[in-house]
Amino acid sequence: MRRNRGLVISNKVVKDENNSPRGLDRRQFLKFAGIAALAAVAGGSIAKLGFIKNDVQAEDNSTSSNQVLSQHQWAMVIDLRLCDGCGGCTEACSKEHYLTPGITWIKVYELTGSLGQKYYLPRPCMQCENAPCLRVCPVHATYKTPDGVIVVDQNICIGCRLCMGACPYAARYFNFKDPPPVPNTLPKPSPEWPVPQIRGTVGKCVFCIHDTRVGKLPACVTGCPMQAIYYGDLVTDLATNGREAYKLSTLIESNDAVRLKEELNTQPRVYYILGHGQDLNF
Amino acid sequence: MDNVYKDRAKLQEAAVRPILHGGRRFRLIALILAIIVAVGAGAYIYQLMHGLGVTGLNNDVFWGIYIISLVDIIGMSYGGAVVSAILRLAGAAWRAPITRLAEATALVTLIIGALFPIIDLGHPSHIWRLFVSPNPGSPILWDIIAILTYLIATVLFFYFPLIPDLAICRDSLGDKVGRWRKKIYTVLSLGWKGLPRQEKYLNWGIKIMSIIIIPLAVSVHSVLAWLFAVTSRPGWHSTIFAPYFVVAALFSGVAMVVLVVAGFRRAYHLENFIGEKQIRYLSYLMLILGVMYLYFTFSELFTEGYTLETTSVPVLAALLYGNYGPFFWLFAIGGGVIPVLLVAIPKTRTVTGLVVASALVVSTMWLKRFLIVVPTLRQALFPVSTQSYTGNFIEWAILIGALAAIPLILMLMFRVFPVISVHEVEEVEVKRSERQPELASGLEQA
Numbered sequence: 001m002r003r004n005r006g007l008v009i010s011n012k013v014v015k016d017e018n019n020s021p022r023g024l025d026r027r028q029f030l031k032f033a034g035i036a037a038l039a040a041v042a043g044g045s046i047a048k049l050g051f052i053k054n055d056v057q058a059e060d061n062s063t064s065s066n067q068v069l070s071q072h073q074w075a076m077v078i079d080l081r082l083c084d085g086c087g088g089c090t091e092a093c094s095k096e097h098y099l100t101p102g103i104t105w106i107k108v109y110e111l112t113g114s115l116g117q118k119y120y121l122p123r124p125c126m127q128c129e130n131a132p133c134l135r136v137c138p139v140h141a142t143y144k145t146p147d148g149v150i151v152v153d154q155n156i157c158i159g160c161r162l163c164m165g166a167c168p169y170a171a172r173y174f175n176f177k178d179p180p181p182v183p184n185t186l187p188k189p190s191p192e193w194p195v196p197q198i199r200g201t202v203g204k205c206v207f208c209i210h211d212t213r214v215g216k217l218p219a220c221v222t223g224c225p226m227q228a229i230y231y232g233d234l235v236t237d238l239a240t241n242g243r244e245a246y247k248l249s250t251l252i253e254s255n256d257a258v259r260l261k262e263e264l265n266t267q268p269r270v271y272y273i274l275g276h277g278q279d280l281n282f
Numbered sequence: 283m284d285n286v287y288k289d290r291a292k293l294q295e296a297a298v299r300p301i302l303h304g305g306r307r308f309r310l311i312a313l314i315l316a317i318i319v320a321v322g323a324g325a326y327i328y329q330l331m332h333g334l335g336v337t338g339l340n341n342d343v344f345w346g347i348y349i350i351s352l353v354d355i356i357g358m359s360y361g362g363a364v365v366s367a368i369l370r371l372a373g374a375a376w377r378a379p380i381t382r383l384a385e386a387t388a389l390v391t392l393i394i395g396a397l398f399p400i401i402d403l404g405h406p407s408h409i410w411r412l413f414v415s416p417n418p419g420s421p422i423l424w425d426i427i428a429i430l431t432y433l434i435a436t437v438l439f440f441y442f443p444l445i446p447d448l449a450i451c452r453d454s455l456g457d458k459v460g461r462w463r464k465k466i467y468t469v470l471s472l473g474w475k476g477l478p479r480q481e482k483y484l485n486w487g488i489k490i491m492s493i494i495i496i497p498l499a500v501s502v503h504s505v506l507a508w509l510f511a512v513t514s515r516p517g518w519h520s521t522i523f524a525p526y527f528v529v530a531a532l533f534s535g536v537a538m539v540v541l542v543v544a545g546f547r548r549a550y551h552l553e554n555f556i557g558e559k560q561i562r563y564l565s566y567l568m569l570i571l572g573v574m575y576l577y578f579t580f581s582e583l584f585t586e587g588y589t590l591e592t593t594s595v596p597v598l599a600a601l602l603y604g605n606y607g608p609f610f611w612l613f614a615i616g617g618g619v620i621p622v623l624l625v626a627i628p629k630t631r632t633v634t635g636l637v638v639a640s641a642l643v644v645s646t647m648w649l650k651r652f653l654i655v656v657p658t659l660r661q662a663l664f665p666v667s668t669q670s671y672t673g674n675f676i677e678w679a680i681l682i683g684a685l686a687a688i689p690l691i692l693m694l695m696f697r698v699f700p701v702i703s704v705h706e707v708e709e710v711e712v713k714r715s716e717r718q719p720e721l722a723s724g725l726e727q728a
Contacts (some may be wrong), residue, residue, distance in 0.1 A: 102341065109664045123664070136512065138422035139411040156411050159334070159404020160422055161344045165513045170663045174344055174404060176335035199333045200404035264514050 070146035073234040074207050075269040077251055078122055081276050082228035085110060085120035092223025093205070097195050098182045103173040105205035106220045111278070119278045122229065124220065125150060125171040125205035126260065126268030133163035133172060142202075143191075148234075148269065149207045151191040157201035164202060168264050172204045207231075217242050234269070293555065293707060294450060297700035300550050301451070302458055304697065307549075315690040322683015325676045326401060334404050336676050343659040343671035348402035350651045351681050353506055353527070354534065355395030355688075356429070357647070360499045361535015362388030362542075363436060365564065367492040376563055378710040379555045380543050382447075382703040385440040387542045388535075390691045392436055394684050396429050401680060421512055424505040432498045439491045441470075445484060446705035449474035463698055503528040510654070516593040517658035526578045530647065533571040537643035540564045542692065544637045546701055555702055558633055565636040568643065569625045576618045597661045606657050609649050617646030 089106045099105065106124040113119055131150050134142055141156035142163055164172045179197040189195055193210040197203045208218035212231065221229045222242055232239030232248040239248040251257070257271035260280065274280070329336050339346050362384040369377035377384075399422075400406060416423050448471035451459075455467070474480060507527035510518035520526075540561060547556045583602075586594045600606050621639035624630045662668045673681075 109666055111665060121664070132514065135417075136420050136422070138417050138420040138426075139408070140415045140417050141411070156408060156415065157405060158408045158411060159406075160399075160402070161404065162420070162422055162509065164341075164344050165510070165515065165518075168514045168663060173341050174334070174339075176333065176337075176339065176341075178333075198405070199335070201408075202404075 066146040069213070070148075071235055072213075073148040073269075074127065074209065074212060075232045075234050075239070075248065075271070076124060076127075076207070077230040077232060077239055077248070077257055077271045077273060079228045079230070079255075079273040080119060080121065080278050081273060082226040083108070083120045083122060084226060086225060088223045088225050089122055089220035089229060092219040096208070096219035097197070098180050099173075099197065099203075100175060100177050100179050103175070103197075103203070105171075105173065105203070107170075113277050114279050115277060117277055119276060121272070121278070121280075122220070123169060123171065123260075124270060125207070126169050126266065126270045127207060128266040128268050130265055130267045132166040132168065132264075132266060136162045136166045138162070145192065145209065147209060147213070149192075149209050150204070151206050151209075152194065152202055152204060153191040154189075154194055154198040154201040154203065157198075159200045159202065161202060168261050168266060169268075172202050174202050175199050290704075290708065293702070294454060294700075294704055296550070296552055296555055297447070297702040297704045298451060298455065299552075300546075300693075300696040300701050301455070301463075301698065308693065312690060312693055315686045315693075318686035319683045319690060322680045322686070325679035325683065329401075329676055329680070330406070336674075338671055338674035338677060340669040340671065342662060342668035343656055345402070345655055345659065346671055347673045347677040347681050348398045350648065350655050351684065352395055352398035352402070353651045353654075354648045355391050355398065355684065356502065356506065357395075357527075357531035357651075358535050358538040358644070359388045359392035359395060359436070360503060360528075360531035361533075361537070361539050362386070362391070363439065363495050363499050363535075364532060365536060365539055365567070366439070367495045370488070370492045375710045375714055376560055378707040379552075379702050380539070380560050380564070381443065381706060382699075382701060383543050383546055384539045385436070385443070386692055386695055386699075387539055387688075389436045389440045390688055390695070391535075391538065392429070392433055393691075394687055396433065397684065399425065421505060421509045425502075425509065428498070428502045428505045432495075432502045435491060435495050435498050438487075439495050442484060442487045442491060443703050443706055444699060445471055445474050446476065447700045447703060449476070450704055451700065466698060499531070500528055503531045510658075515658050515663070516591075516661060517597040517654070520582060522578060522582050526575075526582065529571060529575050529578055530650070533568065533575045534644055534647035536564055536568040536571060537640035537647075540568065540636060540640035541644060542689075544633060544640075545689070546692075546696070550696075550701060552702065555707070561633055561636050562631060565625045565631075565639060568640065569622060572618060572621060572643065576614070579614075593661075596665075597657050600657045600660065601653060605660075606653055610653055613646045613650045613653065616642050617650065 085108050087108050090104050090108055093099070093106050094101075094104065097105065106122055109121045109123060111119055111121055127149050129148070131144065134144060134150060137157075138160060139156050139158055141154070141158070142150060142152045144150055159174065161174055164170075164174060175197045176199075178199045182196045186195060187193055187210070190210075192206060192213075194203055194206065208216075208220075211218060217231055217240070218229075221231050224241070227241040227243050230239040230241045230246070230248075230251065232251075234248065237248045239246050239251050251273075252271050255273040255275070257273045258280065259268045259271055261268075272278075272280070337346070366377065366381045366384040366388070370381065400409070403409065412423070412426065448467050452464070452467035452471050455464075459467075504524035504527065507523040511520055511523035513519060543556060543564065544561055547553060547561075583598065587598055587602075590598075601610050621643050624635045624639040656671055660668050660670070
């Protein structure tokens, strides 16, 4: 059980953009395994396909506008001490994105602590820096935007659902049915604004970057009556729940915020503030 | 049955019997199978029109009968290929009359099994993206490459030993067959005349394919396993998965070959050529693989059950004594213990007994794949309840249609191609009588 240790003075969130903590990330491992396999099986021709191509999207898009976008790296902090499980975030999100009933990009789990106490855990997409979903997509339909958000291009997605198997947080949803009709006043759909969803493809929480890039808060943040959800930026190191603003790193560190399933090395960008006996033991 | 092998005319007659004699029973069975296939095809068209929402899949159990059947049916294909390849390389003479059937089974089941990933796609019209923006790091891409390579190899592996037999058909069937079949024989036999040089190249080709097809089949089943094992889900994320899948494929594959061989043996009265020996030996092979498979299963469950990590407890509990317990024990007893006993006890070691054992294996291995896919998905990543999954009419119709397509295609195939590899049987016999004339004739009589 973790406890508050008071204020920790530090203003940097430790991030591992390039160096994973264990000195070997999956891409490097795949590169190694791939090269070994290729050497054993075939000649060099397949090597041109490259196990290095994973970042193709990010590299190809490195235009000036993307440099502007990458000046923000979005993150989220959810204060579980405040969450009362009302489901306001889910409702706001589903309404905003015209999701089919049953699809919950931010889902509130009702969990039981080790003492039998109930607590609630809202789960958006974790926007992992080391995202398992991204790696398994056979067609590069899912990719990371310059501001660090994993999105799905539903005009590419073939609907194989392997990313759903790979996601350890069950944050991805397949559109089995057509989404509800949307008014034609909405902006044109894009991976960052995937509304309406396309039947037969996978969708997920996009951190509302269509809003946050222009200075608006995500639907779940504004939809939370308890102001338990903070939206933040790792670069400018700020976070806000719409009412108060904090230094993001201080908010995380002084409250001993944790990330889910840290042992999987996914390096999520969503932090949880515990403190009411939540043990996250699952 | 002495001398039947050496009696060329009898052997040829038996091999081409299905080509010449369609008969009423053939047409009746083909018609029934075709109707079942048509229902399945109709179900798929309905699914194409209305999306995967018409299936019983949901956002918890997002993979179901299609993925289970993909693993299961491609697994069957492995048995045929490896029986034929390994036995050829090992020079096992008893294989000769069944290689054609084994290779055909491998080819047909592979084609049918490879349809399932496509059936499973949510947005199949985007499939061309696999070719314009492929991600070489995705297990799906490994699957596609492995399956396509294996498919080409299986076609060649079926085709090479067929060349001399096609020449026999070309030369001996004459006007007994229609124009289009005659044309097939002429074109596909590639001017085979049985020249020493042709024999040399053919044997070389078959040997190369026998060697190549084994690692290819291993690769297909390993990457299929990695589809699951590269995720971090309890029950899937297992180092044993690739070899586990390979053995599973061999196990169910050999059982499938037993069923096909026994079926065609009976339908076309091939008892003189395919003896009880062939079916019994195949069953022994199946048995060894079955014991290996149970050992792998035990090893996996035991190590997980001993540590009892929080995440794996619910999967294990559901599997051993929970919701899925009856199915698991049905698999363990029906697919393990009973087949072992049927093969082990001399009294039940008859063709009927062995066919029952194989049928049990083929069906319970589908169940086992169900137990690999579904319970893990039912075990939510957060401790909450999930939606159940049993498949619905659409999915079952497509599965049963696909299963019916296997015997149907095989039946149609042997309306064109000889059901026994005449050339190979003769070759094996010649070799054997050259090497050990007395022993060979002694064995024949035994």
